[in-house]
Amino acid sequence: MNETPLPPAWTAPDDWQALPPAAAKVSAIVGALVGLPFLVGAGILGTAFDGLPARLVLGAALVIATAAAGALLGRARARRTHWKLDARGLQVRRGLVWKHELLVPRSRVQHLDIERGPIERRFGLATLVVHTAGTRLHALRQHGLLDADALALRDALLPEAERDDDSL
Numbered sequence: 001m002n003e004t005p006l007p008p009a010w011t012a013p014d015d016w017q018a019l020p021p022a023a024a025k026v027s028a029i030v031g032a033l034v035g036l037p038f039l040v041g042a043g044i045l046g047t048a049f050d051g052l053p054a055r056l057v058l059g060a061a062l063v064i065a066t067a068a069a070g071a072l073l074g075r076a077r078a079r080r081t082h083w084k085l086d087a088r089g090l091q092v093r094r095g096l097v098w099k100h101e102l103l104v105p106r107s108r109v110q111h112l113d114i115e116r117g118p119i120e121r122r123f124g125l126a127t128l129v130v131h132t133a134g135t136r137l138h139a140l141r142q143h144g145l146l147d148a149d150a151l152a153l154r155d156a157l158l159p160e161a162e163r164d165d166d167s168l
Contacts (some may be wrong), residue, residue, distance in 0.1 A: 019082075091103050
């Protein structure tokens with residue numbers, strides 16, 4: 001089996017890569033945006049109070065609190081995510097209280113996608129989607145990777161048959 005060597009930065013056994021600082025910013029922005037739909041709930045709740053100023057203050061307080069909580073959770077989630085690529089495959093560690101460690105063996109990789117939303121593009125980030133063998137819903141979505149890292153990971157995880165130009 002002709003295996004492509006891994007980039008030197010990814011070969012050390014304990015060389016876990018943290019997401020870049022921009023990933024924490026993007027996660028905070030997305031987390032804050034998730035809080036915006038609560039504006040409708042705040043408006044409905046605000047109808048129980050008499051007077052427009054009380055409704056506005058309550059609505060604004062709820063939106064700000066929800067956006068701030070979402071931003072803090074998003075930032076913390078990004079700071080607690082690490083990844084590494086070694087001979088076994090792609091490993092991802094996430095979480096502080098509920099810790100998850102995922103391993104996607106190279107032999108299970110079916111196909112790979114790279115997604116770039118408008119906020120990610122602004123910060124030079126991408127999401128790597130690794131579809132694995134199994135049902136159609138098995139995939140690892142890793143947000144917050146530098147665009148260059150996402151491309152390098154995609155190329156390194158390609159199944160051997162897809163690397164050869166002369167294979168079918």
